[in-house]
Amino acid sequence: MNENKNWYAVYTRPRCEKKVAEILTRRKIENYCPINKVVRNWNDRKKFVHEPLFSSYVFARISESEITWLKQSNGVINLVYWLGKPAVIDESEIELMKRFLSEHVNIKIEKTPISVQDKIQVLNSPMMELDGQYLSIKNKTVKVVLPSLGYMMFAEVETANVKVIQHVIPAEINMSYPLYAAK
DSSP states (O other): OOOOOEEEEEEESTTOHHHHHHHHHHTTOEEEOOEEEEEEEOSSOEEEEEEESSTTEEEEEEOGGGHHHHHTSTTEEEEOEETTEEOEEOHHHHHHHHHHHHHOSSOEEEEOOOOOOOEEEEOSSTTTTEEESOEEEETTEEEEEETTTTEEEEEEOOGGGEEEEEOOOOTTSOTTSOOOOOO
């Protein structure tokens, strides 16, 4: 049987993200554990450390018939659910994460309510010509929302390298705070 496969957020035991991703890879299950390159400062030096972007999350691309089997894997607690069903993560968001992480370091994430209006495009940067789901620009920080996860990723980028390709201003936005948002 050739079922359609979707991306799902897999909730893991604390600090087991890389181990779960390794187990899934050995079992030939397509997965993605977003790894962030972070600068850590010690008294005598600075060092890059690779750590999971999302604590206790790995993404797996599986069919619905494989969900029960996946949940029984070592280190997996459960899948993330939305309205009583496993939450499906849009493939474009997985690709956006991969690209964002490959081009930036010290990426931060935060939970966010999703309010999307404008469509944006990043220019003259490693993310050149990448259309975004949502993007906010303030000073040199670019924020991209992952709507199906309810998180926002942000990193440093030159604001001169971003242009708005469709702009809509919702009534509730404070005009003193520059905000560009997308569908």
